[in-house]
Amino acid sequence: MNEQISQSDINQAGHLTIGGCDAVELANEFGTPLVVYDVNKIKSQIEHFQEVFKNNDVDYAVCYASKAFANTAMYQLVDSMNCHIDVVSAGEMSMALHAGFPASKMTFHGNNKSLAELQMAVDNGIGVIALDNFHEIDLLEQVLAKSNAEIEVMLRITPGISAHTHEYIQTGQVDSKFGFDLESGEAERALQTVLKHSRMHLIGIHAHIGSQIFELNGFEMAANKLVELAADWKQRFNYQAKVIDVGGGFGIRYTDEDKPLKPEQFVDTIIKTIKQASQDHGLDTPAVWIEPGRSIVGPAGYNLYTIGSRKDVEGIRSYVSVDGGMGDNIRPALYDAKYEAVVANRPADEIVEHVHIAGKYCESGDILIQDQPLPKTQPGDVLVMLDTGAYGYAMASNYNLNPKPAIVFVDNGKATLVTRRETPADLERLDYGLDGK
Ligand SMILES: Cc1ncc(COP(=O)(O)O)c(C=O)c1O
Numbered sequence: 001m002n003e004q005i006s007q008s009d010i011n012q013a014g015h016l017t018i019g020g021c022d023a024v025e026l027a028n029e030f031g032t033p034l035v036v037y038d039v040n041k042i043k044s045q046i047e048h049f050q051e052v053f054k055n056n057d058v059d060y061a062v063c064y065a066s067k068a069f070a071n072t073a074m075y076q077l078v079d080s081m082n083c084h085i086d087v088v089s090a091g092e093m094s095m096a097l098h099a100g101f102p103a104s105k106m107t108f109h110g111n112n113k114s115l116a117e118l119q120m121a122v123d124n125g126i127g128v129i130a131l132d133n134f135h136e137i138d139l140l141e142q143v144l145a146k147s148n149a150e151i152e153v154m155l156r157i158t159p160g161i162s163a164h165t166h167e168y169i170q171t172g173q174v175d176s177k178f179g180f181d182l183e184s185g186e187a188e189r190a191l192q193t194v195l196k197h198s199r200m201h202l203i204g205i206h207a208h209i210g211s212q213i214f215e216l217n218g219f220e221m222a223a224n225k226l227v228e229l230a231a232d233w234k235q236r237f238n239y240q241a242k243v244i245d246v247g248g249g250f251g252i253r254y255t256d257e258d259k260p261l262k263p264e265q266f267v268d269t270i271i272k273t274i275k276q277a278s279q280d281h282g283l284d285t286p287a288v289w290i291e292p293g294r295s296i297v298g299p300a301g302y303n304l305y306t307i308g309s310r311k312d313v314e315g316i317r318s319y320v321s322v323d324g325g326m327g328d329n330i331r332p333a334l335y336d337a338k339y340e341a342v343v344a345n346r347p348a349d350e351i352v353e354h355v356h357i358a359g360k361y362c363e364s365g366d367i368l369i370q371d372q373p374l375p376k377t378q379p380g381d382v383l384v385m386l387d388t389g390a391y392g393y394a395m396a397s398n399y400n401l402n403p404k405p406a407i408v409f410v411d412n413g414k415a416t417l418v419t420r421r422e423t424p425a426d427l428e429r430l431d432y433g434l435d436g437k
């Protein structure tokens with residue numbers, strides 16, 4: 001049996017349960033492909049982060065990076081847990097506002113925020129803008145002057161740390177599209193520029209070194225660099241950073257090859273590093289902000305599919321196809337990301353073969369899992385892919401005009417449809433046809 005599943009996850013019918021709900025019944029009731037989140041797992045990870053801050057007696061904010069997974073229910077859930085959020089587009093800002101999430105607890109990120117997005121942020125009283133480049137500082141100044149408004153900002157620094165992760169998800173190294181470079185003096189120029197703008201109130205410094213990181217030392221280096229920078233800026237410019245934001249990036253287990261620390265262990269080390277370094281430099285300990293995305297929603301998410309056709313390529317391999325694929329989870333095709341799966345209606349059956357789990361999209365590269373150990377399966381079985389909660393639905397597309405799946409939140413045996421399945425009519429709603437409007 002898959003090591004992520006225990007006997008207590010299997011009910012009397014012999015089916016896998018998710019958050020106390022029978023996975024086969026979820027598939028029958030809501031259809032497949034289906035995205036399921038276990039609400040308790042989301043809540044408990046947030047609580048673990050919050051506890052570690054309280055134990056270290058430091059001011060803090062847990063800002064959920066909503067790019068990892070956003071819908072109205074998720075924004076409401078993280079609001080009920082007293083989180084802040086990180087938003088990166090007008091779309092995320094708008095949905096969060098629509099969900100009733102307080103604007104004051106949003107941080108707006110991005111390397112190319114538009115004038116319209118900045119105007120929207122100012123009009124809605126977004127809490128903090130994470131400034132990324134000089135062009136954006138100019139745009140924001142225009143917006144603030146026109147609206148006669150003021151806003152809190154942070155400076156996003158590129159600390160020159162190359163974290164061990166997939167090249168596409170590294171962000172803190174010098175050669176990155178994000179943030180003000182530290183070594184070249186760009187960050188210092190940004191500080192001087194922002195300090196001259198009386199409508200911008202600089203609350204602190206931010207760095208995000210990448211995603212799906214397993215080693216502590218990258219975070220320690222980043223935390224130390226940010227405090228050193230704060231101390232330097234205090235001494236030379238009499239600027240006191242109130243917040244140090246170390247971003248997110250805490251790695252999670254997808255397969256048994258991954259052996260991450262608990263996400264809160266990363267945070268414990270970060271806090272202790274910041275406290276110690278602040279003391280060493282004679283600074284007051286700043287508030288510590290984190291922006292976890294993957295570690296909050298990844299392990300809480302499950303993609304459910306129905307098994308359909310099978311192709312046996314004699315002497316080479318077998319392909320077992322499911323009714324979703326790269327449209328609802330692009331990560332295997334994009335990053336060569338690895339996942340594990342179990343068959344919901346026979347989770348404890350003996351493993352008899354290793355097969356490729358193929359999606360239904362018109363691409364040879366649409367393989368969700370390579371060499372997945374499986375029991376004997378048949379069409380109609382329900383396959384559950386584990387740990388799909390981060391950057392799965394969030395990166396979904398309508399390739400091949402396949403509608404996006406429905407999303408269900410399960411909570412102690414209760415299943416709630418929180419996002420309905422797209423329909424072909426949804427896909428046609430933007431089109432005017434050849435005659436135009
Ligand atoms: C600025 C920023 N904060 C937070 C995150 C969330 O990262 P993760 O989902 O790895 O925790 C990202 C994405 O990598 C990011 O770019």
Ligand SMILES: N[C@@H](CCCC[NH3+])C(=O)O
Binds near residue numbers: 067169
């Ligand atoms: N989308 C990526 C991570 C990028 C994180 C956002 N900056 C993933 O699936 O792993």
